[in-house]
Amino acid sequence: ELTDRILTHDLLSLQKSLDYQLQSNSSISYLFVLRDGHVIAHTFSDGFPVNLIEANGISSDESGNAKKIASESGEKFIDIAWPIFGAKAGVLRLGFSEKPLDKQVNALRWKMISITAAILICALAGTLVFVRRITLPLGQLAKASESLKKGAWDVKVEVSGQDEVAILASSFENMASRLKENTELLQFQKKELERLHNQTRSFCEIVRELGSSPSLEDLGRTLIYR
DSSP, rough: OOOHHHHHHHHHHHHHHHHHHHOOOOTTTEEEEEEETTEEEEEOOTOOOOOGGGGOOOOSSSEEEEEEEEETTTEEEEEEESSSSTTTTTTTEEEEEHHHHHHHHHHHHHHHHHHHHHHHHHHHHHHHHHHHHHHHHHHHHHHHHHHTTTTTOOOOOOOOSSSSSHHHHHHHHHHHHHHHHHHHHHHHHHHHOOOOHHHHHHHHHHHHHHHSSHHHHHHHHHHHOO
């Protein structure tokens, strides 16, 4: 675009073209054209910084070159030198400020941090739900065990699903049911043993009293009394 204007020495159109590119592209900080070591057009409103000429240059007539530079105020730029018409029409220099790039990088960094934080929060919430789903039935099993220790055999653990905790809860309820049945059977057998023991003791006392009766009349009175 600039070649014809440079070769025809249309410097006014060349300047307008540079100004238009600067205004239409906010990422461009400056543009200027070098020819035979002289600046023939530039976009610096406060005067051209002469030291900028030596800051960068083309490596060959067919390829450009990019270099990071910094102004005296500390602002950083990416300076690009590009040959115009094989460097026969000069060299185009344009600078991109790193501020927009830094803003984009910072925005991307915060976006990544936000996404990572959201993923971590979701993962933490899912972990807490998973842990609660495991620990809550285990807590109910612990309470049921305390109830068994106090003698309350009718325990019920509310656990749904088919996982290991549900199987454990079902096994615990079956165990409590069998313990209840066995305990009731033992208590019944204990009462029967106590009854048989009392009957045997009474029988032994009767036999001893009968053995000590001196006459048939005393024996009869003892049997009637018993």
